[in-house]
Amino acid sequence: MNKYDIYWAKFLKNKRNKYSLFIFGFIFILSLFAEVLSNDKPIIMSIDSKLYFPIIMTYSDKHFNGHFDTEADYKDNFMTQKLEMKSNWAIFPLNPHSYDSINLNKSTPNPAPPSQYNYLGTDDRGRDVLARLLYGFRLSVLFAFALTAIGILIGLFFGALQGYYAGKVDLYLQRFIEVWGSMPELYLLIIFSSLFEPSVLLLIILLSLFGWMGLSDYVRAEFLKGRNMEYVIAARTLGLSDTKIILKHILPNSMVSVITFLPFRISGAILVLTSLDFLGLGVPPDTPSLGELLAQGKENIEAWWLSISTFLVLTGTLLSLIFIGEGIRESLDSRSE
Numbered sequence: 001m002n003k004y005d006i007y008w009a010k011f012l013k014n015k016r017n018k019y020s021l022f023i024f025g026f027i028f029i030l031s032l033f034a035e036v037l038s039n040d041k042p043i044i045m046s047i048d049s050k051l052y053f054p055i056i057m058t059y060s061d062k063h064f065n066g067h068f069d070t071e072a073d074y075k076d077n078f079m080t081q082k083l084e085m086k087s088n089w090a091i092f093p094l095n096p097h098s099y100d101s102i103n104l105n106k107s108t109p110n111p112a113p114p115s116q117y118n119y120l121g122t123d124d125r126g127r128d129v130l131a132r133l134l135y136g137f138r139l140s141v142l143f144a145f146a147l148t149a150i151g152i153l154i155g156l157f158f159g160a161l162q163g164y165y166a167g168k169v170d171l172y173l174q175r176f177i178e179v180w181g182s183m184p185e186l187y188l189l190i191i192f193s194s195l196f197e198p199s200v201l202l203l204i205i206l207l208s209l210f211g212w213m214g215l216s217d218y219v220r221a222e223f224l225k226g227r228n229m230e231y232v233i234a235a236r237t238l239g240l241s242d243t244k245i246i247l248k249h250i251l252p253n254s255m256v257s258v259i260t261f262l263p264f265r266i267s268g269a270i271l272v273l274t275s276l277d278f279l280g281l282g283v284p285p286d287t288p289s290l291g292e293l294l295a296q297g298k299e300n301i302e303a304w305w306l307s308i309s310t311f312l313v314l315t316g317t318l319l320s321l322i323f324i325g326e327g328i329r330e331s332l333d334s335r336s337e
Helices: 003-013 015-032 077-084 129-165 167-181 185-195 200-208 213-226 230-237 242-250 252-279 290-299 304-332
Strands: 044-047 050-052 089-091
Touching (some): 015 129, 015 304, 044 077, 129 167, 129 200, 129 213, 129 252, 129 290, 167 213, 185 200, 200 252, 213 242, 213 252, 230 242, 242 252, 252 290, 290 304
Antiparallel strands (some): 044 089
16 A cells, blocks of 8 residues: 555545545536536427437527527427427426526516525526526636646745745745735736726636745745755756756655645635625626625625525535645644554
8 A cells, every 4th residue: 555545545534524525526526517407408309309409509599490590598488389399308407597597487576585496596687596506616616726726836836946946046036925925916906807807717817926925935945845855965966957856856745735735725716706706806797606696695685595505505615625625634644643
């Protein structure tokens, strides 16, 4: 049994770690198939003995002998009557609503409470809350993964340079990090959000400019410690290049801190995106977002289903990631049994 198997066994030994990883992984995998689980288009349907796949193909209304060139609405009376005809059928997702579909057949005003048609109710525009939670969760986690990966790469690069070369390189880069870290990140976000159209890519770029500094300090400390180890000195004596020494000898032994803080950085990125969306500085308004749902809950206090459902999803996600991070830290700790 190698050391990685030992780490994995120690991680799974704690039931809290195992259940947290299972719950988070299961929900995340489900969210990757959000279009199949929650959509206002059929997964597959048969009309006049011909099979159609609206979930992956776009069909116009004229394609079904309608009058419009736009995409067919599979919930209007024309398509409903067509699907109810003999030999015609359709299989809809478990939740027959997409994140942007509006329920126009309600007798109650929006936001509407949970019902048999909208399991978690609707928001102030009549959009299904369950669908927006599912799509918003996926967006938040994928955003956090991308932001964390970029931050880790930049943090490893600068931390390795500072720690390995030390001296003036470390001094100048440390002064640069201090100046760069003192810049008002929130003000920059406000300025850029007014200059450019809000998008997920713009947020990732802006937040990546600042999200690497905390990690670089840990990497720098590990490299400062490892650069004077005997095996590094021996490798340098044998004529190995600095790149090989960094990548093959010091970096693998410095990844413990990176791996330990990985779940915490992901949870922090999710919280940052939620906070920015809550303030209106995040993704575009029509994009499904947990922060946007929380903002709607604040504006509509009586609509308890908006705040409670979003709060439970966000709290459960962050708690699962924190428990996973603590489990990783404990499993990598050589002092733990």
